[in-house]
Amino acid sequence: MELTFVNPGVDQMIREIMAFQTDGEAAFWSSPLYAFYPQIDKEYAETLTFENKKDYLEEMLRKEYAEIEGEIIEKVILYSGRWNACKEQITAALSDAFAVDCAGLFPDLRCNVSMNPVQPRSLTEKSFDIFYLNSEKGAIGTAIHELIHFVWFYVWNRLFHDSYAEYERPSLKWLLSEMVVETVMGDKRLSTINPYYPREQGGCIYPCFFDLKAGGTLLLDTLDEMYRNRNIDDFMKESYAYCREHEQEIREHVGKELFAT
Numbered sequence: 001m002e003l004t005f006v007n008p009g010v011d012q013m014i015r016e017i018m019a020f021q022t023d024g025e026a027a028f029w030s031s032p033l034y035a036f037y038p039q040i041d042k043e044y045a046e047t048l049t050f051e052n053k054k055d056y057l058e059e060m061l062r063k064e065y066a067e068i069e070g071e072i073i074e075k076v077i078l079y080s081g082r083w084n085a086c087k088e089q090i091t092a093a094l095s096d097a098f099a100v101d102c103a104g105l106f107p108d109l110r111c112n113v114s115m116n117p118v119q120p121r122s123l124t125e126k127s128f129d130i131f132y133l134n135s136e137k138g139a140i141g142t143a144i145h146e147l148i149h150f151v152w153f154y155v156w157n158r159l160f161h162d163s164y165a166e167y168e169r170p171s172l173k174w175l176l177s178e179m180v181v182e183t184v185m186g187d188k189r190l191s192t193i194n195p196y197y198p199r200e201q202g203g204c205i206y207p208c209f210f211d212l213k214a215g216g217t218l219l220l221d222t223l224d225e226m227y228r229n230r231n232i233d234d235f236m237k238e239s240y241a242y243c244r245e246h247e248q249e250i251r252e253h254v255g256k257e258l259f260a261t
Contacts, residue, residue, distance in 0.1 A: 001091050001106050003143065005079045005130075007072050008112040010065040014058050016129060017116045021057065023050055024260045028206075032117040033057075036133070037064060065115060072132045075139070076113050082136040083143065086193050090144060093189035097148075098155045099232050106150060111143060121146050123153055123164055141194035145204055148181050159233055170259045175250060176243050179212075179220060181205050183227045208257045214246035 020029040034042040040060050045053050095102040110127040119142060121128035128146040130139050153167050156177075167173050182197075182205045184190070191197045196204045203210070212219045222242065227235050243250060 001087070001094075001102050001109070001147070003083055003087070003109045003111055003147075005076045005083065005111045005113055007069075007076055008114065008129075010062060010069075010115075012112065013065070013115045014061055016112075016114065016120055017061065017118075018054055018057065019120065020116075020118050021050075021053065022260070026256075026258060026260050028257050029118055036117045036131075037061075039064070061115060068115070068132065072113050072115075075132050075134075075136075078136045079111070079113060079130065079134075079139040079143075082140050086140055089189045089193070090140075090147065093187045094147060094151050094184075097184050097187060097232070098151050100151065100155060102151060105154065109147075109150065111146075121149065123150065123167060126150070135195070137193070137195045141196045141204065144185065144190050144194055145181050148184050149177055152177050152180065152184075155232060156236055159236060170255075172243055172247055172250070173240070175254065176240055178205055179209050180223060180227070180239065182209075182220060183223050186224075206254070206258065208254045212250065212253045214242070214249050219243075219246070219250070 017033060021033070031042075034040055034045075037060070040057065045056055048056060091102045106126060108126060110125075112127060112129045113132050114129040115132060116129050117131045117133075119129045119131055128143075130142050134142060153164070156162075156167075156173075157164065162173075167177065182199075182203070185194060185197050185204050194204060196202045199210060209220060214222065223239055226239050226242075230238065
């Protein structure tokens, strides 16, 4: 497992940012941009058509990038050094969690150090974004979250033989994969190097999952119990079956926050 940190350039950053600024997008995804860049006038932007908003945001973001490009380049170096220090224990922990030799998997993963506070990933392109304002420890915590997804879906696809197109928001498979990150992160080899773990430190999963109940019990507790007492294949099968059984409850709880209107 090899992870290369890069500055993807302002053009790609803007494309990724605009993917979360479409009309009707949930505020959970669209609002962080304005929180981290208060010089962007949110009220004004929201009066514009999408094309005009794109032009306005692009102008503002290019100005910002010119100011912070040097810091992004510095963060690429810092994050790379931290990754190299932690790579072996992360690889070992994920190998144990998923019963697969992760040392031989994903030799060409790419992490884009980006202006985008949302931090998207692409399973098919084997890449993900990390927001440049993360510390080097925070960057590794975020990277572990994403690496769990890559290995999870590698094993999942091998088990279910379905399509990678089914692994994105708002599918139930995507929701389950986001919830189980905390479960896998419980390994001390991972949790001790992730400053966002446990929940009291901010959490390594979406906060709307914390109080999510399914069948009268907290769903995260149910997933933890399943994970402790099953091999990874059985855990994937049974956790997904449980989520399908309670899909309506799950979607009613998280839908308004995570999904576009």
